Amino acid sequence: xxxxxxxxxxxxxxxxxxxxxxxxxxxxxxxxxxxxxxxxxxxxxxxxxxxxxxxxxxxxxxxxxxxxxxxxxxxxxxxxxxxxxxxxxxxxxxxxxxxxxxxxxxxxxxxxxxxxxxxxxxxxxxxxxxxxxxxxxxxxxxxxxxxxxxxxxxxxxxxxxxxxxxxxxxxxxxxxxxxxxxxxxxxxxxxxxxxxxxxxxxxxxxxxxxxxxxxxxxxxxxxxxxxxxxxxxxxxxxxxxxxxxxxxxxxxxxxxxxxxxxxxxxxxxxxxxxxxxx
Numbered sequence: 001x002x003x004x005x006x007x008x009x010x011x012x013x014x015x016x017x018x019x020x021x022x023x024x025x026x027x028x029x030x031x032x033x034x035x036x037x038x039x040x041x042x043x044x045x046x047x048x049x050x051x052x053x054x055x056x057x058x059x060x061x062x063x064x065x066x067x068x069x070x071x072x073x074x075x076x077x078x079x080x081x082x083x084x085x086x087x088x089x090x091x092x093x094x095x096x097x098x099x100x101x102x103x104x105x106x107x108x109x110x111x112x113x114x115x116x117x118x119x120x121x122x123x124x125x126x127x128x129x130x131x132x133x134x135x136x137x138x139x140x141x142x143x144x145x146x147x148x149x150x151x152x153x154x155x156x157x158x159x160x161x162x163x164x165x166x167x168x169x170x171x172x173x174x175x176x177x178x179x180x181x182x183x184x185x186x187x188x189x190x191x192x193x194x195x196x197x198x199x200x201x202x203x204x205x206x207x208x209x210x211x212x213x214x215x216x217x218x219x220x221x222x223x224x225x226x227x228x229x230x231x232x233x234x235x236x237x238x239x240x241x242x243x244x245x246x247x248x249x250x251x252x253x254x255x256x257x258x259x260x261x262x263x264x265x266x267x268x269x270x271x272x273x274x275x276x277x278x
Contacts, residue, residue: 001123001167002048002051002084004123006048007122008115009026012115013044016108016109016111024101025042026043026044027043027046028045029047030047032152033151033154036091039091042092043090044088044101046086047087047089049085051083051085052083053080053081053082053083057081058080058081061078066237072175072177074173074174075172075174076170076173077170078128079170081129081165081166084165085162086162086163088105089156089158089159102157105159106135109135110135112133113132114132115163128166128168131166133162133163134160134161135159136160140162177209179208179210179272179273180207180269181207181208182207183204183245184204203247204248207242208267208274209242210274211276212278213239213276214277218238218240219239219255219257219278220235220239222235222239222257224241224243224256226252226254231243231244248269248270249268249269250268251266255276255278260278263276
């Protein structure tokens with residue numbers, strides 16, 4: 001994915017500077033003294049010096065995936081967010097030419113706070129989040145002298161460039177759709193044992209979920225309610241709904257189709273199914 005990011009940056013900069021007939025090289029090398037001595041023409045270099053997780057954007061929650069089936073639930077964790085830190089430098093025979101190159105790079109990249117999707121290549125295409133970019137941040141490269149010392153090269157002007165990618169290392173997990181979730185509360189007989197004290201009454205509340213369908217076609221965006229309780233919800237894109245919490249007992253589910261009369265279905269909580277057929 002990082003190799004695709006390099007290619008995306010190169011394509012974007014080549015078009016925006018613009019670079020014609022290969023008059024300027026765009027590289028992603030480590031700018032050591034030996035490397036810079038071999039350059040034959042003006043070069044803009046993007047040195048990737050640090051990669052780390054963005055803990056501000058960290059979100060490891062599970063999200064429901066679309067699979068087109070009401071009886072199977074597919075879940076997956078949200079992607080990781082990773083910051084890629086580049087150091088941009090310009091290399092030419094004269095300092096004036098280097099400064100012109102840096103200015104052109106600033107003018108081009110400042111126009112894009114996010115990388116345009118039309119320029120994304122390979123694994124970067126169809127990203128789950130926008131690929132954000134921050135140029136010349138004041139809190140980055142605060143001590144560039146240490147970087148150049150470690151590279152054994154002379155100190156020169158550099159620009160920080162921060163790209164935030166979404167990396168998806170997770171696998172999709174599938175299983176039967178959860179239709180009944182029961183929560184029991186009460187006083188435990190012992191703090192370390194998951195048993196309720198028989199001397200105290202434990203309460204039980206149930207969350208129920210089902211699917212509203214017409215034939216075999218799920219119906220999204222319909223209102224569903226448990227009659228006489230005040231619990232109401234709306235079906236999602238797969239026709240699913242969740243309602244509760246309710247004490248065990250007998251109830252009536254009501255669904256309002258786009259046309260026609262409301263559909264009522266008798267249910268007992270808990271049960272194996274709370275689906276509504278229109």
